[in-house]
Amino acid sequence: MNTRWPVYLSSSEIEKEFLLAAIHLKQIVVLDGIELDAEPPGFRIRSHDLHGPLPELVVRDTGDRTEILDAVSREAAKLNAIVRRREQLAAMYPSCRFLPHKILDSGVVVGMLVGENTLLAEAPTFWQAYGKLR
Numbered sequence: 001m002n003t004r005w006p007v008y009l010s011s012s013e014i015e016k017e018f019l020l021a022a023i024h025l026k027q028i029v030v031l032d033g034i035e036l037d038a039e040p041p042g043f044r045i046r047s048h049d050l051h052g053p054l055p056e057l058v059v060r061d062t063g064d065r066t067e068i069l070d071a072v073s074r075e076a077a078k079l080n081a082i083v084r085r086r087e088q089l090a091a092m093y094p095s096c097r098f099l100p101h102k103i104l105d106s107g108v109v110v111g112m113l114v115g116e117n118t119l120l121a122e123a124p125t126f127w128q129a130y131g132k133l134r
Helices: 011-024 065-092 126-132
Strands: 030-037 042-049 057-060 097-103 108-114 117-123
Touching (some): 011 030, 011 042, 011 065, 042 065, 057 065, 065 126
Antiparallel strands (some): 030 042, 042 057, 108 117
């Protein structure tokens, strides 16, 4: 199936909305790509920060241009909060490395290596999981 962008919204508008959140919140977030989802209609935004890949943002195509851009902005702000938390953790544990995150049926798991110790946290959302990570 050949998917294409809705006529009322371009990929550059989505990119701009995503990056504006990082600029306003003064965070370093790199946009890796925007991929279309055919079923259900929408798209995924992949990105990373200085410590590695970030959780994908998933936005559904509701047919309302303003609602879609608001969802991108809202989800990007949440992602920037995660980036800020990771920066705080990296400052507390200078030699730490963040592990790839995992999505489970009941929520998500995030982790980091600090020396020889592996720290893991599980929660319903990524923000909550990073908040538990100490």
